[in-house]
Amino acid sequence: MASDQTRTAILHAAERLYAERGFGDVTLRDIVAAADVNLAAVNYHFGSKDELIAELFVSRSIATNRERLNELKLAEEAGGGRASIDSILRALVGPTLRGCLGPERERSTASRFMIRASIESVPPIRRIKNREIDHLRKFAAAMRRSLPEVSEVDLYWGLHFALAMAHQTIRDSERLAKLSDGMCDLDDVGTIIDRIVAVSVKALTGRQTQTKPAAKLVTRGAP
Amino acid sequence: MASDQTRTAILHAAERLYAERGFGDVTLRDIVAAADVNLAAVNYHFGSKDELIAELFVSRSIATNRERLNELKLAEEAGGGRASIDSILRALVGPTLRGCLGPERERSTASRFMIRASIESVPPIRRIKNREIDHLRKFAAAMRRSLPEVSEVDLYWGLHFALAMAHQTIRDSERLAKLSDGMCDLDDVGTIIDRIVAVSVKALTGRQTQTKPAAKLVTRGAP
DNA sequence: TTGCAATTCAAACAGTTGTATGAAACTATC
DNA sequence: GATAGTTTCATACAACTGTTTGAATTGCAA
Numbered sequence: 001m002a003s004d005q006t007r008t009a010i011l012h013a014a015e016r017l018y019a020e021r022g023f024g025d026v027t028l029r030d031i032v033a034a035a036d037v038n039l040a041a042v043n044y045h046f047g048s049k050d051e052l053i054a055e056l057f058v059s060r061s062i063a064t065n066r067e068r069l070n071e072l073k074l075a076e077e078a079g080g081g082r083a084s085i086d087s088i089l090r091a092l093v094g095p096t097l098r099g100c101l102g103p104e105r106e107r108s109t110a111s112r113f114m115i116r117a118s119i120e121s122v123p124p125i126r127r128i129k130n131r132e133i134d135h136l137r138k139f140a141a142a143m144r145r146s147l148p149e150v151s152e153v154d155l156y157w158g159l160h161f162a163l164a165m166a167h168q169t170i171r172d173s174e175r176l177a178k179l180s181d182g183m184c185d186l187d188d189v190g191t192i193i194d195r196i197v198a199v200s201v202k203a204l205t206g207r208q209t210q211t212k213p214a215a216k217l218v219t220r221g222a223p
Numbered sequence: 224m225a226s227d228q229t230r231t232a233i234l235h236a237a238e239r240l241y242a243e244r245g246f247g248d249v250t251l252r253d254i255v256a257a258a259d260v261n262l263a264a265v266n267y268h269f270g271s272k273d274e275l276i277a278e279l280f281v282s283r284s285i286a287t288n289r290e291r292l293n294e295l296k297l298a299e300e301a302g303g304g305r306a307s308i309d310s311i312l313r314a315l316v317g318p319t320l321r322g323c324l325g326p327e328r329e330r331s332t333a334s335r336f337m338i339r340a341s342i343e344s345v346p347p348i349r350r351i352k353n354r355e356i357d358h359l360r361k362f363a364a365a366m367r368r369s370l371p372e373v374s375e376v377d378l379y380w381g382l383h384f385a386l387a388m389a390h391q392t393i394r395d396s397e398r399l400a401k402l403s404d405g406m407c408d409l410d411d412v413g414t415i416i417d418r419i420v421a422v423s424v425k426a427l428t429g430r431q432t433q434t435k436p437a438a439k440l441v442t443r444g445a446p
Numbered sequence: 447t448t449g450c451a452a453t454t455c456a457a458a459c460a461g462t463t464g465t466a467t468g469a470a471a472c473t474a475t476c
Numbered sequence: 477g478a479t480a481g482t483t484t485c486a487t488a489c490a491a492c493t494g495t496t497t498g499a500a501t502t503g504c505a506a
Binding site for chain 1: 492493494495496497
């Protein structure tokens with residue numbers, strides 16, 4: 001195993017280049033040049049280009065999923081096993097949005113990479129996303145406990161719509177900014193999350209949420 | 224001009240192959256083989272591969288946009304210059320959804336192509352989509368007329384969310400079907416449109432204040 | 447040191463890609 | 477039927493792709 005200097009150098013360089021230029025325009029030769037390692041190192045350490053991309057995406061998305069589940073757990077504990085629909089949806093879309101949006105210049109390479117992964121759809125990433133269903137089922141289950149009076153079909157549609165709004169906001173933030181002539185503030189992630197959660201709750205319950213959780217547990221950029 | 228047999232044969236074959244296998248896996252050689260024309264014909268008739276893709280996408284999306292604007296016009300005429308928000312949103316998302324969803328086996332090549340174009344994001348198509356903003360502005364304007372009491376920011380977010388739900392439903396219908404174990408009927412386009420419109424209307428006309436308490440159905444910006 | 451495995455390296459490999467070329471075949475006009 | 481313009485064709489091009497190879501180098505244990 002020695003030092004995985006080479007390995008991590010490749011990972012870092014690849015993440016940065018993919019974030020900057022997208023998957024279509026970056027070749028292995030670009031990556032190894034940026035990482036200052038030999039061309040064969042990629043296949044030696046990762047097996048193939050696709051496995052490199054997969055590793056980048058997997059490691060980031062399990063981090064997000066962990067955050068999601070952690071928030072969900074906290075919400076369910078706080079509600080005595082039955083979290084509020086508000087907090088469930090917040091746990092669902094919050095981590096992703098906080099991880100990808102926010103002031104342009106503050107965005108990490110990782111977040112820019114994840115935005116790319118949302119926009120361009122490349123086979124290895126698509127394969128991983130398809131396995132995300134089991135993860136979503138946990139949220140569907142929590143929602144069912146939270147809103148037993150809502151039909152399952154409506155629940156799934158609500159979940160789907162919440163993800164849709166979050167996802168599209170990440171993917172197409174630029175268009176919204178242009179369309180609104182800058183009026184829609186895409187740097188204010190907290191408010192965006194509030195909006196998406198509010199709309200989703202309305203969609204699910206037919207009425208507005210009374211409770212807006214006072215203080216947030218997690219914020220981007222630790223204290 | 225002779226007969227544009229060759230031209231249209233290329234267009235048809237390309238649309239079909241892209242619809243079936245996606246943009247990443249189809250080469251010019253695949254296309255000309257399917258169209259039974261010479262390799263050089265693509266560059267002769269279209270200039271380049273990207274221009275071929277662009278032409279396919281443009282012709283389909285101006286058709287959709289025309290439908291949208293037509294529905295919008297009808298709605299505004301019916302409302303005496305001020306269409307209901309319901310009908311505006313329906314004009315926005317209806318044509319796209321009807322064009323892309325519905326029973327699998329009934330889907331035309333064109334609709335499958337447009338689904339691909341939603342999922343995979345390839346440069347020539349992205350460029351065209353970026354020019355779609357002017358088209359959306361017409362809907363934003365209609366919405367403003369329809370809901371003068373709603374702030375512009377909220378209007379843009381509502382428009383954005385409506386598109387988000389429509390778009391994601393097209394893109395990820397398979398995941399929703401799997402997640403809901405088939406309970407969400409993605410063949411019933413009419414109901415899907417109803418759902419999306421209903422949620423969007425609720426998002427737009429419900430109370431908009433998340434931070435301020437107790438304002439009745441009131442304007443959130445200056446009157 | 448010796449031996450052995452892990453790692454790095456330059457170079458080549460084996461395809462594939464979109465595009466360009468120049469001659470041939472066609473079409474319509476005079 | 478000759479001519480000019482359009483369209484087709486086989487072929488070559490030039491570049492780029494991810495991957496493999498086998499030899500060098502390194503690091504570490506005995």
